[in-house]
Amino acid sequence: MFRALAEAFVPESAALDEGGWAEAEAIVERFLATRPAAVRRQLRLLIRLLDLLPLLRYGRRFRSLDATRRLRVLEAAQNAPMLLLRRGIWGLRTLAFMAYYERPEAAAEIGYRATARGWEARR
Amino acid sequence: MIEREYDVVIVGSGAGGGTVAQELAPLVKDGVRVLLLEQGPRLGDDEFTGREVEMADALYEDGGGFLTADGTMTLAFGRVFGGSTVVYTGTSLVAPERVIRGWNVPDLAHTDVARRSAKFAEQNNVHLFTPDLINDNNRLFVEGCGKAGYRAEQFPLNVKGCKGSSLCNLGCPNAAKMGTHRIQLPGAQSQGVQMVTRAEVLKIGERSLSVVVRAKKEGEKGAESEWAPGEYHVGAKLIVVAGGAVGSPALLLRSGFGTRLPALGAGFTCHPAHILVAEHERPITNDVGHPKSYYVDRAAEEGYVLETCMYFPFTTAKNLTGFGPAHSALMRAFPRLQMILVLACDKAVPHNRVTVDRDGKAVVRYRFTPDTVEAMVRATRASARIFFAAGALRVHAPSADPPLIERRDAARLDELIAARHFLAGKVSVSAAHLMGGCAMGQPGDTAASVTDAWGRVHGLPWLRVADASLFPDSLEINPYLTIMALADRVAERIRSEARDLLGAGAGAA
Numbered sequence: 001m002f003r004a005l006a007e008a009f010v011p012e013s014a015a016l017d018e019g020g021w022a023e024a025e026a027i028v029e030r031f032l033a034t035r036p037a038a039v040r041r042q043l044r045l046l047i048r049l050l051d052l053l054p055l056l057r058y059g060r061r062f063r064s065l066d067a068t069r070r071l072r073v074l075e076a077a078q079n080a081p082m083l084l085l086r087r088g089i090w091g092l093r094t095l096a097f098m099a100y101y102e103r104p105e106a107a108a109e110i111g112y113r114a115t116a117r118g119w120e121a122r123r
Numbered sequence: 124m125i126e127r128e129y130d131v132v133i134v135g136s137g138a139g140g141g142t143v144a145q146e147l148a149p150l151v152k153d154g155v156r157v158l159l160l161e162q163g164p165r166l167g168d169d170e171f172t173g174r175e176v177e178m179a180d181a182l183y184e185d186g187g188g189f190l191t192a193d194g195t196m197t198l199a200f201g202r203v204f205g206g207s208t209v210v211y212t213g214t215s216l217v218a219p220e221r222v223i224r225g226w227n228v229p230d231l232a233h234t235d236v237a238r239r240s241a242k243f244a245e246q247n248n249v250h251l252f253t254p255d256l257i258n259d260n261n262r263l264f265v266e267g268c269g270k271a272g273y274r275a276e277q278f279p280l281n282v283k284g285c286k287g288s289s290l291c292n293l294g295c296p297n298a299a300k301m302g303t304h305r306i307q308l309p310g311a312q313s314q315g316v317q318m319v320t321r322a323e324v325l326k327i328g329e330r331s332l333s334v335v336v337r338a339k340k341e342g343e344k345g346a347e348s349e350w351a352p353g354e355y356h357v358g359a360k361l362i363v364v365a366g367g368a369v370g371s372p373a374l375l376l377r378s379g380f381g382t383r384l385p386a387l388g389a390g391f392t393c394h395p396a397h398i399l400v401a402e403h404e405r406p407i408t409n410d411v412g413h414p415k416s417y418y419v420d421r422a423a424e425e426g427y428v429l430e431t432c433m434y435f436p437f438t439t440a441k442n443l444t445g446f447g448p449a450h451s452a453l454m455r456a457f458p459r460l461q462m463i464l465v466l467a468c469d470k471a472v473p474h475n476r477v478t479v480d481r482d483g484k485a486v487v488r489y490r491f492t493p494d495t496v497e498a499m500v501r502a503t504r505a506s507a508r509i510f511f512a513a514g515a516l517r518v519h520a521p522s523a524d525p526p527l528i529e530r531r532d533a534a535r536l537d538e539l540i541a542a543r544h545f546l547a548g549k550v551s552v553s554a555a556h557l558m559g560g561c562a563m564g565q566p567g568d569t570a571a572s573v574t575d576a577w578g579r580v581h582g583l584p585w586l587r588v589a590d591a592s593l594f595p596d597s598l599e600i601n602p603y604l605t606i607m608a609l610a611d612r613v614a615e616r617i618r619s620e621a622r623d624l625l626g627a628g629a630g631a632a
Contacts, residue, residue: 009446086548087194097440111458114410116296118287
């Protein structure tokens with residue numbers, strides 16, 4: 001389910017191979033290991049809720065939806081009147097961004113080139 | 124429990140603690156035993172890799188992900204030897220006269236703050252960069268400000284040998300930033316101030332501290348602690364708390380001082396900030412060069428400050444509103460992105476405060492007031508005008524829905540960017556200028572303040588505070604020089620009272 005969510009938040013992550021996913025998931029796991037157990041529990045609960053939520057509207061679980069509908073579900077949730085749901089989506093997207101963009105390959109893909117050598121490396 | 128005895132114990136090694144350590148160091152030659160405790164590790168120069176999450180984990184509290192109680196704002200503050208002076212951009216401004224006057228703290232004059240700020244500016248090599256070191260991201264800001272009618276000013280910076288890595292917020296990989304870990308702490312240590320890292324102060328009692336020293340975990344950055352891991356009871360004739368605007372009030376609250384000091388934790392402010400991004404047609408130099416060279420100060424008139432900035436891929440992604448294809452497209456435009464940080468000058472209000480949970484962990488309760496939201500909206504509109512005036516094709520504004528505004532809509536900014544789109548929990552808000560919680564005020568006025576103008580805690584002459592928690596309200600500008608100036612005052616008063624406080628042998632300076 002995390003992969004389905006990550007692909008909705010960062011469409012490029014759908015192109016990750018197993019090695020790429022392993023790297024991305026390891027980044028998230030390392031981060032979550034430092035969070036309180038209660039936060040990890042809340043995240044698991046939220047992911048489960050998001051998987052089931054589309055049953056009401058589309059009659060299918062989140063992981064079975066196409067990309068457009070996944071996006072719609074998440075957009076509705078991030079604009080929900082309930083703060084708890086909005087911040088939950090914010091937290092999940094943060095994890096997805098961390099997983100994808102913390103990989104050195106992603107930095108290269110988007111053209112981010114900062115190095116300790118600074119100007120010396122560019123001139 | 125291991126027993127230790129000192130004359131002075133300083134808690135924290137950032138702008139406040141580092142300054143106090145330096146200023147009290149001359150007492151060591153008179154036999155005064157001075158100890159500084161820092162919760163975080165001491166990193167070696169070769170450990171600053173510039174890798175985002177790795178460095179955030181090593182340098183920041185909660186890896187840079189410390190959230191306010193309702194989860195709507197991220198607070199960034201250092202947890203490392205040198206505190207937040209390791210991770211800021213080195214911007215060094217003197218407090219505005221109107222702000223210090225407005226604080227209305229008896230015995231605190233702006234001239235004194237300015238004089239002491241100048242002392243630390245000189246000590247830390249604060250200067251303006253020459254034009255050849257300014258990148259396009261900053262140049263476009265100045266150009267856009269000129270065309271849009273805003274006055275851009277250059278930041279004085281405390282660096283020496285800057286190579287323009289742009290990685291300031293991940294700790295300078297070239298040891299160029301003159302934080303306390305480079306200047307004040309080594310100086311104090313060479314004069315005999317003892318420093319212990321990985322040492323968390325759990326509680327402060329009557330002239331004593333309960334401290335736990337933690338072992339370095341496998342794979343963790345930084346040196347081992349100077350003391351063996353374990354629990355310590357440290358006696359001290361004088362304790363100076365400088366754990367920052369979150370850490371200091373939390374430590375005093377969990378130590379049980381909240382009853383006698385009802386203002387403890389109150390008046391927390393933080394300059395809530397958005398990162399705004401604009402896309403240009405062509406690549407610009409943005410991820411090379413100092414990231415924060417210019418600012419626009421509209422605090423007095425409109426309640427905000429704009430600063431140039433440039434962040435790293437994950438931080439940028441996190442701070443853009445939304446997700447999916449539109450978000451990805453903007454991320455893929457990274458070499459063409461210009462960035463501005465907008466900061467609202469929030470005001471101290473009763474409901475924004477530092478508290479502690481049942482385990483004594485700091486909890487920051489913060490709600491955005493309508494005034495703060497309006498200030499952020501005004502700041503966002505101004506930034507969008509500056510971006511478009513600088514030639515941007517489109518602007519990403521968190522307080523717009525959808526957040527992406529195309530150039531053809533540049534005339535409709537007031538309509539598109541509005542407070543109704545500031546949906547807490549959806550828009551990313553972060554803050555790094557954490558202030559208040561142990562406010563200075565009238566001596567003995569425990570209802571409204573925690574200390575006097577010299578950081579003396581009301582009714583407890585052996586307990587001092589020396590950090591940004593002293594600010595009775597928002598500073599409305601980058602705080603580090605002011606923290607050093609106030610800490611200098613705290614140390615000066617301690618030196619002048621040394622004989623009485625510390626006993627015979629402690630010569631008054």
